Amino acid sequence: MANLRKYQADDVDTLRETLRGGARRVLFEASVGYGKSVVIEHLAGAYSSAGRRVWVLSNRSAVVSQ
Numbered sequence: 304m305a306n307l308r309k310y311q312a313d314d315v316d317t318l319r320e321t322l323r324g325g326a327r328r329v330l331f332e333a334s335v336g337y338g339k340s341v342v343i344e345h346l347a348g349a350y351s352s353a354g355r356r357v358w359v360l361s362n363r364s365a366v367v368s369q
Contacts, residue, residue: 305344305345307338307342307345308338311338311341311345314331314333314342315342315345315346318331318346340366343359347359
């Protein structure tokens with residue numbers, strides 16, 4: 304898994320707290336250059352390793368192939 308930057312790690316913690324709080328679906332949105340692919344890779348890997356189902360949706364095929 305890729306190393307997260309501080310602001311990314313903070314947002315991952317917020318996402319996890321949201322899910323622990325009962326949310327079943329979460330939409331993560333960030334600006335260009337934020338490193339969304341890195342965050343998605345981190346979260347998807349962690350949840351997949353735990354046996355959880357992960358869906359990643361994108362309107363760009365180039366993003367999906369990453």
